[in-house]
Amino acid sequence: MPDTADTTEARIRQAAQRVFVRDGFDGARMQDIADEAGINKALLHYYFRSKDKLFALIFEEKMGQFLDSIWTVLGSDGSLHDKIRRMVELDITQLSQEPVIPLFIFHEISQNPELVRQKLRDKNADGLFAAFARQVDDEARRGLIRPVDPQQLFANLLSLTVFPFVAKPMLQGFMTLNEPAFAQFIEDRKQQAADFLIHALRP
């Protein structure tokens, strides 16, 4: 059941996606979703029983997409430099498509941290991180990078790529960037953030 099909169910899912991501669970109204989908409100409950059920579906999907872009790169082969370059590039490109996703995810998670724990356990997240940590220590031992705490490096990697999307309006305000200027700032960042990380790792 891909969202691409123009079934009523798919139209509802797309509408729910837009409204939930834009307004958050608490701010979202079932009526708004119905309007956005161009259908009667009762039909929402016909296809998905409740607001909670519908939200859980959307959140699961968005969270999955977000995590997958991390897995794709981190779980692949290649040197650290390689992974950093590819992960920054991929994440920023993907987030540019839907810039509000991270804030949506982080806000909902903060209201219900269990949402993330289960998902990360399913995906064996600590195993993925353990492998990353081993690679960091290994490359440090071989003198390819300077020794750093893998936890801190992992946090840095995520921070540099994701944070600008979370703090977009504030950064725009600070640096007086209009929409195209901010888009350019993000485009530049694909290379600049990776450069910054790699420079910081020089032995």
Added chain:
Amino acid sequence: MPDTADTTEARIRQAAQRVFVRDGFDGARMQDIADEAGINKALLHYYFRSKDKLFALIFEEKMGQFLDSIWTVLGSDGSLHDKIRRMVELDITQLSQEPVIPLFIFHEISQNPELVRQKLRDKNADGLFAAFARQVDDEARRGLIRPVDPQQLFANLLSLTVFPFVAKPMLQGFMTLNEPAFAQFIEDRKQQAADFLIHALRP
């Protein structure tokens, strides 16, 4: 009228602070605030006329505190290395006291970007950033740091300090850190994030 006084008004402000920051504007209930303050709901409207007015007050205050910790360091004297060290240290220390503030601020801003624009204009934020940019270019010309885009550096500075608080549950899940372990991670970060930035700026 400091919040420290045990007047009814102060108790309401403190309760509103807790509830708004925890649940967000949409998720917060006036009844919850009244309960938290141990008073009747009607008293809320007696002291502050509406939910919006009360929220505006709380948000303004939290936003002000958040921005002040940036101003304190960035607006002071000293080399870039100095500022980086002090800003990372100060921000992380301050955010550790109330770790949910950034997420609260960013979420509310995303719903109403005007909230930040006005405030930043009042505080002459672009002037502050312009001075920062000048210093970055200047120190680069004198060979103290390698040349970097001031916008990107500013974003990096904020990212590395603030993001871990926004993404706390996710980072905890990835690295399997319980509460004390995460506290230690944050404590380490005061030095590690600054080191990372300074290493990345080596010519």
Added chain:
DNA sequence: CAGTTGATTAACCAAACGGTTAAACCATAC
């Protein structure tokens, strides 16, 4: 064409919500 079945709607419902009102409370001043 009558009958069946799933899709869709208008109308409705109870609970929760932000906000109001009128009365009670309580310290102070006369």
Added chain:
DNA sequence: GTATGGTTTAACCGTTTGGTTAATCAACTG
């Protein structure tokens, strides 16, 4: 003591909200 004026409350109000119901519609089926 009682009049005064700010403080606090119980009860209430209109609206919005997520959710339900019963009826209608449309497409097959025999």
